[in-house]
Amino acid sequence: MSDVLTRPQEGETVGGIAADRLRSIIERVERLEEERKAIAGDIKEIFSEAKGAGFDVRTIKAILKLRRLEPAQVEEAETLLDIYKRALGM
Structure with missing residues (x-):
């Protein structure tokens, strides 16, 4: 052992x-x-x-997340966010 x-x-x-x-x-x-x-x-x-x-720390973190993405990915994310907001009447 x-x-x-x-x-x-x-x-x-x-x-x-x-x-x-x-x-x-x-x-x-x-x-x-x-x-x-x-x-x-x-x-x-x-x-x-x-x-x-x-x-605003939450906004800074969101910006950091976006800066890690490629420009096309940022555009897609912003477009989807806009579409979802409009669909919800925001």
């Missing part, structure tokens, strides 16, 4: 898996997840700053 719990030596393969490679992948993902948390905190601060300056 102790064989199952021992840490593999460098370069060792366990159950057909290169333990060092697997560890490296997992550790890289963990580092990136930490960076993502830090970046999310920075973004939250920027939105707080925008709100404090009198900007």
Whole structure:
């Protein structure tokens, strides 16, 4: 049973898996997840700053979403929004 719990030596393969490679992948993902948390905190601060300056955060987020799209996609989304609003009498 102790064989199952021992840490593999460098370069060792366990159950057909290169333990060092697997560890490296997992550790890289963990580092990136930490960076993502830090970046999310920075973004939250920027939105707080925008709100404090009198900007509407929901509108800023909508603009950011539109800026990620291709111009044709933006036009299509705006056209559909207009059609749906007219259909609802807005």
